Amino acid sequence: MDLISFLQSVVLGIVEGLTEFLPISSTGHLIISGDLLNYTGEQAKTFEIVIQLGAILAVCYHYRERLMRVIRGLQSDSAAWHFVMNLVIGVVPSAIFGLALHGLIKKYLFNPLVVAVALIVGGLIIFVVERRPSEPRVVDVDQMSWLDALKVGFAQVFSLIPGTSRSGATIIGGMLFGLSRQSATEFSFFLAIPTMFLATGYDVFKSWESLANVDLGFFAVGFVTAFFSALLAIKGLIRYVAHHDFRIFAWYRVIFGAIALFYFLP
Template sequence: MHTIFEAIIIGIVEGLTEFLPVSSTGHMILAQSLLNTENDQVMKTFDFVIQLGAIMAVVIIYWKRILSLFGLVKRKSESRTGKKLNLLHILIGILPAGVIGLKFSHVVDEKLFNTTTVLVGLVLGGILLIIAEKKKAQSSTMVLDDLTYRQAFFIGLWQLVSIWPGFSRSGSTIAGGMLSGVSRAASADFTFIMAIPIMFGASGVYFLKNYDALSSTDLPFFAVGFIVAFIVALLAVVSFIKFVQNMKLTYFAYYRFAVAIVFGLYMFLK
């Protein structure tokens, strides 16, 4: 039986890490290991649900841009050419992860949701961040509205590596954007907006596949985790988005290495 205390702790971890290129999923798996929580279908479904709570914070922050994608709100373009980000950019970006994620979700669920794979993902993802920072292409796309369809697809391809827990969805896509000539700020903006349909879809699919493993007694656990993740993410999202847009990825890589080393030693000595 999972407790409200676990829901609060994991919800805080999710809210704080969702918008940083450090892997919120990886941090939740490590937190659950420290809390000695049962790694069952209820907990795995809980992880997706509270990630949805954190993503709701992005919906609030980017609401005007999101509505403009559907033509419901008129928004002045930030591009000098008058171009605007549109739904096709989003669809192209989420297509690779959407197709591959659905096909291999059971493999990820059964084989990769453990502390060892997370530590590997943290290290490899950190190396990717360093490579992106050192080898980044000269930015031809400074603002999100100038993003090309080719760049959107390239970023979407990089999102595939984030299927491995610990790699980080935001880390891989921001790195991929920078390697394709998109500025750090525009890459971060596209990453956060693209995460909305990805997380809604993943949460919905996972919930439908595993709802029979849940019971009414799990409702308070899920509700508390969702609300905590949403509130913490909402409080952190503005400063964290600016933080990610302007801070070099190498610093996040060093943090990831430190977490992997400390937790690896903890596992070895336990």
């Protein structure tokens, strides 16, 4: 692996890790970054799968104590079962729509122009939601009902459009449905675990032949970089939402999306 390849791997790993759990779209940023770095094609798609796994493991590591308590409590704790069932219910809508539309989305929507438009639209939606006066009905993840989880799950379906942002769709959707900013953010993190494992597993299955010919060093650097940068992003976002709203991310989306739209317009 030469220096250029090393830097490409580091940059893309950082982009994935920092954007996966912020409401600004990791997929969109990877599509645009890959285009700018001239790293596209089938191997690039396989690389994205691998570094997404690094980001997933960062969530698991950050919440390792909570996850272990849930696993141990499944034998006797009704709250643990309630938590797991909410995650299962939350992941079902995107799993169904993802399987049904996977090929069409990959074929027609994975391009910088779609990403740019989705970034702008998503930013405007965040502005609208943040301006709504509302008193949250749910202030803790454990207070969520199965219906709350289902509603957030349907909000997550919109993240199948590149540039929308999975975390953005689930957090802002959760706030629309009565969750506090903190509980919506935390549930988004937890929901990411089964959602991203399923999506990554499906992509690995579809791209299995491509994995046999990868540059292991290049992929390992991206994986490790994505893990540590995602860990920083998770901790930073948790601290941020305790005292701030999401308007800064809305401004970022609109400005970055407008620049990308101008740059990639034919």
